[in-house]
Amino acid sequence: MAKNKTFEEKMKELEEKVTLLESGEVGLEESIGIITRAAAIIKELEKELDDTEGKLKLLDLKTDEITPLSEDEA
Numbered sequence: 001m002a003k004n005k006t007f008e009e010k011m012k013e014l015e016e017k018v019t020l021l022e023s024g025e026v027g028l029e030e031s032i033g034i035i036t037r038a039a040a041i042i043k044e045l046e047k048e049l050d051d052t053e054g055k056l057k058l059l060d061l062k063t064d065e066i067t068p069l070s071e072d073e074a
Contacts, residue, residue: 007048014041 005013017038020026026034 007045010041010045010048014038014045017041 017034021031021034021038
């Protein structure tokens with residue numbers, strides 16, 4: 001069973017994919033595979049950020065109340 005990557009590991013992998021594409025050293029077919037994987041990574045990162053945002057909306061350590069953050073605090 002594969003270990004789940006951390007947010008930082010996913011970001012590093014995405015950066016590596018972008019660098020590889022920017023190098024121009026890969027062919028069309030390989031580029032399509034790289035882009036497909038990069039899109040999947042982006043989707044995973046967005047979900048993780050959304051989940052984290054949801055958790056943060058529940059935290060208000062000053063009052064112990066469950067309140068959403070205002071747009072100014074986000």
